[in-house]
């Protein structure tokens with residue numbers, strides 16, 4: 001598995017889910033990202049580590065089109081999506097979760113997941129109520145089940161606990177046949193049990209679905225990813241297997257030592 | 262023991278027929294509205310009943326946008342007015358300008374179509390903005406339309422507008438006579454009301470509310486937020502357009518005064534007094550404002566009338582930001598989200614609690 005990943009990374013083309021070339025993002029005078037180049041094979045599971053303010057969330061935002069990079073190009077399965085509208089990228093199979101939950105507080109859990117399934121299929125403008133036999137509704141039911149929210153499927157999202165809202169974030173990213181998912185600190189603020197659930201959900205994802213996970217907790221990150229990229233001050237400064245990263249003295253110094261939090 | 266408590270629950274489920282589904286509030290209201298002509302004088306039938314229903318429909322189109330979509334529009338009377346001008350131009354008028362005399366079944370759909378397209382266009386301009394800026398940009402559009410209609414004689418016949426608009430005679434009835442007009446307004450209002458109530462839980466209704474809650478997340482699950490908002494404006498335009506036709510049949514005329522800033526704010530006041538959380542709100546607001554407009558003027562005089570309505574508005578906004586509906590929800594033992602069946606749910610809950618104890 002690891003050798004496959006390494007091989008496709010060397011080739012640098014073809015089946016790559018994501019190819020970033022020299023991506024940068026400025027906020028006025030602030031350089032939040034610069035010179036980010038990375039290749040991620042289809043089905044690869046990558047962790048991105050880095051202290052607060054390193055630019056990890058900004059990287060996700062440029063990939064999903066929440067805002068565009070100020071320089072560089074982004075390819076998704078070979079297609080240049082650098083300036084494509086966010087919803088178009090989603091329809092091509094890209095998904096994300098947010099570090100700070102972005103949910104529909106007045107809808108129910110099932111309605112939210114149903115919309116996420118509907119968003120990438122037809123009849124988005126339907127003026128009819130979804131029937132239980134609707135394909136998107138059936139899919140929504142199974143995703144709600146997969147993230148352990150069955151008991152709260154008809155609960156209003158605003159009433160859910162923090163942990164449940166994080167699970168719903170993940171549910172929204174799993175809806176509608178994703179090909180590649182960006183998880184932005186999905187484990188933040190979860191109890192140990194909820195973390196175990198999360199790891200289980202991630203490891204149970206179909207093998208063809210690749211993802212990048214941003215995770216502060218090294219233990220979690222290393223259990224759900226096969227390759228790690230380290231970011232610091234808006235730059236990628238090293239990549240490697242979990243063991244390499246764990247034993248890298250610079251990483252120890254920057255990330256694990258001081259300045260984290 | 263368990264059997265004993267479960268039996269009534271089971272039989273209740275069996276009897277959960279259409280009454281349960283429609284809601285007792287709706288049934289009582291429908292009954293009252295249907296027999297209202299028996300009790301009401303012609304004046305109460307048309308000037309209060311019919312007119313409230315028409316204003317309620319226009320305010321309903323605002324409620325759809327604001328309540329479900331989070332877009333507060335001040336241009337709803339403008340959209341209704343567009344339909345009114347189509348009626349004047351393509352139907353009959355006695356202003357000596359246009360008045361092609363087309364039958365109602367051609368100019369009616371045409372008026373609704375043009376109004377809804379105009380609504381979509383206003384929406385398309387307004388969806389770039391959010392919150393207070395939506396209010397401002399729609400106010401700007403409404404004001405521009407008012408001045409344009411006032412100055413343009415070629416199409417809008419300028420300041421005087423069009424007089425002598427006539428409701429049609431169909432099935433041997435003149436539809437501006439009190440009883441037919443009341444039922445005509447009621448039928449239109451009921452269709453619009455049911456459509457909005459049903460549509461709120463439709464796929465599109467859910468997308469609209471989700472966009473209101475979190476447009477960014479909607480984009481991140483594949484929705485073209487702009488397109489969905491514009492579609493909502495188009496739908497609101499259908500309701501406002503239909504109401505616009507009834508409005509000019511009611512008034513017998515249309516002029517720039519119909520679409521001035523005053524009337525456009527009036528619609529907002531109606532919607533907010535009634536409440537934006539449920540489609541019944543705009544109709545409640547319309548009845549209150551119409552009654553006040555009709556009778557407060559007699560009691561306190563025309564000059565003080567706006568002060569009075571302003572005070573009522575302030576009071577309601579302070580006491581209950583969700584309007585009269587909000588007051589009602591708060592006074593009920595258990596607030597339901599958007600239906601009147603919640604008292605039943607509350608009862609079920611209480612019973613469940615009792616059973617668990």
Ligand SMILES: Nc1ncnc2c1ncn2[C@@H]1O[C@H](COP(=O)(O)OP(=O)(O)O)[C@@H](O)[C@H]1O
Pocket residue numbers: 027030032050051052053054055056057058059
């Ligand atoms: N929308 C924004 N506007 C201005 N500055 C931003 C914005 N988003 C992020 N930043 C800045 O970019 C830098 C990187 O932030 P972020 O990507 O959120 O870091 P991380 O997710 O790694 O903690 C920070 O200095 C942050 O203040």
Ligand SMILES: [Mg+2]
Pocket residue numbers: 056057058099
């Ligand atoms: Mg972050």
